[in-house]
Amino acid sequence: MIRLKGLDLLALGFMTFALFLGAGNIIFPPSAGLAAGHSLWFAALGFLLTGVGLPLLTVVALARVGGGMDRLTAPLGRGAGTLLAVAVYLAIGPLFATPRTAVVSFEMGVAPFTGNAANPLFVYTVLFFSATLFLAINPGQLVNRVGKFITPVLLAALLVLGGAAVFAPAGDIGTTAESYRNGPLLKGFLEGYLTMDTLGALVFGIVIATAIRDRGVSEPALVTRYSMIAGAIAALGLSLVYLALFYLGATSQGIAGEAQNGVQILTTYVQHTFGTTGSLLLAVVITLACLTTAVGLTTACGEFFSGLMPVGYRTVAVVFTLFSLLVANQGLTQLISVSVPVLVGLYPLAIMLVALSLLGRCWVSPSRVFIPVMAVTLVFGVADGMSAAGFTDLVPVLFTRLPLAAQSMGWLVPVLVTLAIAFAVDRLLGQRRLAS
Numbered sequence: 001m002i003r004l005k006g007l008d009l010l011a012l013g014f015m016t017f018a019l020f021l022g023a024g025n026i027i028f029p030p031s032a033g034l035a036a037g038h039s040l041w042f043a044a045l046g047f048l049l050t051g052v053g054l055p056l057l058t059v060v061a062l063a064r065v066g067g068g069m070d071r072l073t074a075p076l077g078r079g080a081g082t083l084l085a086v087a088v089y090l091a092i093g094p095l096f097a098t099p100r101t102a103v104v105s106f107e108m109g110v111a112p113f114t115g116n117a118a119n120p121l122f123v124y125t126v127l128f129f130s131a132t133l134f135l136a137i138n139p140g141q142l143v144n145r146v147g148k149f150i151t152p153v154l155l156a157a158l159l160v161l162g163g164a165a166v167f168a169p170a171g172d173i174g175t176t177a178e179s180y181r182n183g184p185l186l187k188g189f190l191e192g193y194l195t196m197d198t199l200g201a202l203v204f205g206i207v208i209a210t211a212i213r214d215r216g217v218s219e220p221a222l223v224t225r226y227s228m229i230a231g232a233i234a235a236l237g238l239s240l241v242y243l244a245l246f247y248l249g250a251t252s253q254g255i256a257g258e259a260q261n262g263v264q265i266l267t268t269y270v271q272h273t274f275g276t277t278g279s280l281l282l283a284v285v286i287t288l289a290c291l292t293t294a295v296g297l298t299t300a301c302g303e304f305f306s307g308l309m310p311v312g313y314r315t316v317a318v319v320f321t322l323f324s325l326l327v328a329n330q331g332l333t334q335l336i337s338v339s340v341p342v343l344v345g346l347y348p349l350a351i352m353l354v355a356l357s358l359l360g361r362c363w364v365s366p367s368r369v370f371i372p373v374m375a376v377t378l379v380f381g382v383a384d385g386m387s388a389a390g391f392t393d394l395v396p397v398l399f400t401r402l403p404l405a406a407q408s409m410g411w412l413v414p415v416l417v418t419l420a421i422a423f424a425v426d427r428l429l430g431q432r433r434l435a436s
Contacts (some may be wrong), residue, residue, distance in 0.1 A: 002216040004226055012211065012226060013233025014151035019204050020055060020234055021154070021241065022101050022293030024195040026108070026286060027262030029242045032191045033249025034257075034265055037176035039184035040250040044243055046188025051242060052235050054192075054351060055201040059231035061357040062205030063224040068304065069202050072357050075366035076374060084349060084374075085304070091346055092199045093301040094320045096339040099328035101290035101297075102128045108263050109283030118329070125328045131291060133321045136298040137314060139210060154288040155237075161285055162244035164273055165251075174253030186407055193343050197238075198350050200293075201231075203300035210303065294324075345385025348411045352377045362423070364430030369422045376418040380411030 004012065029047065036043035065071035069088065073081030091097070106124045107116060114120040180187050205227070212226050249265055256268040270278030302317040309316075356363075356370055363369045383399045386392070392400070402410035 002218070003222065004212070004215060004217060008215060009226065009229055010233070011151075012208070012230045013237075014155070015211065016059075016204070016208055016230040017234040017237040018151040018154060018289070018292035019207065019296035020197055020200060020238060020293070021289045022097070022200075024097075024100070024104075025051070025197070025238065025241065026245070026266070026289055027104055028191060028194045029245035029262070030249035030252070030265040030269075031259070031262040032188060033246035034174070034252060034259065035177040035249075036180045036184055036188070036246070037174045037250055037253070039176045039180050040173060040246055042184040043180055043188035043191070044246040046185040046190075047192045047246070048188075048239055048242060050189050050192025050347075051195045051197055052238050054354065055197040055238075056231050056235040057358060058198055058201035058350070058354045059205055059208070059234075060228055061354045062201070062209075063227035063231070064360075065357065068206035068209075072202070072353055075356075075370035077367070077371075080371075080374075082308070084353075086308075088199050088202055088346060088350065089301050089304050091339075091342055092196055092203050093297050094323040094327065096342065097196050097200070098294050098297045098301075098320070098324040099330075100339070101294040102324070102328040104263065105286045105290035108267060109286040112267060112279050112283075122329055125325050128287075128291065128294070129321050129325045129328075132294040132298055133317060135291075135295045136302065136317055136321075139207070139214075139299045139303065139313075150288055150292055154285065154292070157281055157285045157288070158241060160281060161270070162241065165244045165248035165269075168273055169247070169251035170256075170269055170272055171251050171254035173250045174257070183407070186404075186409075190407060190409070193347050194340070196343065198354070199343075199346060200297070202350060202353075203304065204296055206303055207296055207300050298324075341385045341389035344388040345381045348377050348381040348384070348415070349374065352415060364426050368426045368429065369419070372422045373415060373419050377411055377415050380414055384410055 029044075032043055032047060033040055061072060062068065069085045070081060073084055076084065102125045103121070105128065106121055110120065110124050114124075176184070208227050208230055209223055212223050217223055217226065245262075245266075248269055249262070252259075252265055252269050255272050256265045259265045259268060266282060267279070270282045272278075274281060298317055298321055301320050302313045305311065305316045305320075306313040352373060356366075356373060360366060380399065380402075383395050384405075386395050387400070387405075399405060399410055403413050404410055
């Protein structure tokens with residue numbers, strides 16, 4: 001029986017950390033920190049719950065069932081489970097997340113030198129996705145190429161940037177914006193959605209498990225254990241990065257108070273602190289972070305869709321990479337404006353899927369609980385997504401009057417009520433069956 005050595009486990013954890021650390025993980029914490037001001041730590045805690053806690057629980061849930069998302073969705077039935085999986089893979093893959101990795105790395109790392117024009121963006125995205133395809137075309141080499149070589153360079157650059165944010169802040173912690181004055185914890189919780197990491201964890205689970213098996217580990221219990229260890233290492237790394245970037249944003253109001261997004265905050269900070277050298281450092285951090293995430297997403301989508309359709313892994317990887325290239329050239333603002341409503345709609349489904357899976361031992365018949373709870377979650381998730389997209393006129397008034405509806409969490413109370421009813425019915429029917 002083959003076991004992984006300490007260095008191999010560390011490399012696996014580094015690979016997992018690099019898969020998660022992408023565009024959203026870099027640009028959203030500074031902007032949230034800038035707005036949070038003196039409510040920094042409450043907002044950061046909320047952000048960590050969705051940006052780190054939920055992804056870690058998702059990795060644990062996938063490790064426990066010993067497979068990919070298809071194992072988690074099995075109680076929903078093949079059709080519904082497949083539809084949910086396809087929606088998540090497309091959102092986290094070629095439609096939103098993968099193109100965003102290229103656009104964000106361009107705007108933060110390259111545009112300061114070339115200008116934010118169409119031609120430089122096109123040239124950069126061609127080079128970026130060529131490198132992505134080269135690294136993703138052979139998924140068995142991910143630990144060696146990403147975990148042992150690319151991630152250590154990324155970590156070194158992050159240590160410099162994070163250390164500067166903590167020990168050389170641009171100023172004092174600023175004032176709290178209106179949006180964070182009431183309920184900074186909940187506001188930070190919702191901002192954590194934008195990292196897409198819980199959705200990412202749903203698709204990265206199979207990449208992590210495959211990487212472990214490619215090292216010769218075949219014992220299911222060891223695959224589960226090593227997946228959890230890798231997830232824990234990644235969670236620790238992400239937490240440190242987020243806290244440093246939150247603090248960077250909160251202390252940058254004096255130099256970046258008018259910034260519209262995290263890209264502008266980080267660019268302003270590194271120029272202020274390091275000058276031109278800082279721009280190069282930021283370019284390295286962003287490019288490597290986004291590249292590793294793009295590789296992981298392409299790999300996950302390739303493995304999923306090649307198993308779902310009679311198409312080879314490499315064909316899927318090539319097609320999805322080309323499609324991501326086309327979408328990326330639409331620009332960052334357009335991508336974010338379209339992706340937010342989709343995320344608001346999908347995240348409740350992902351949260352409840354993971355929660356129900358982790359509580360699997362509580363159900364007599366998982367289908368009796370999964371189907372009604374996920375159906376209600378879908379209805380209210382779609383309503384919240386439509387509201388986030390600006391189609392409030394199409395949403396029934398009742399939905400807007402639910403607790404937490406204004407915070408895009410109107411789904412929570414109806415889903416919990418449905419869960420309580422489904423749990424009671426499941427227990428009652430289970431007891432009757434035993435009695436008979």
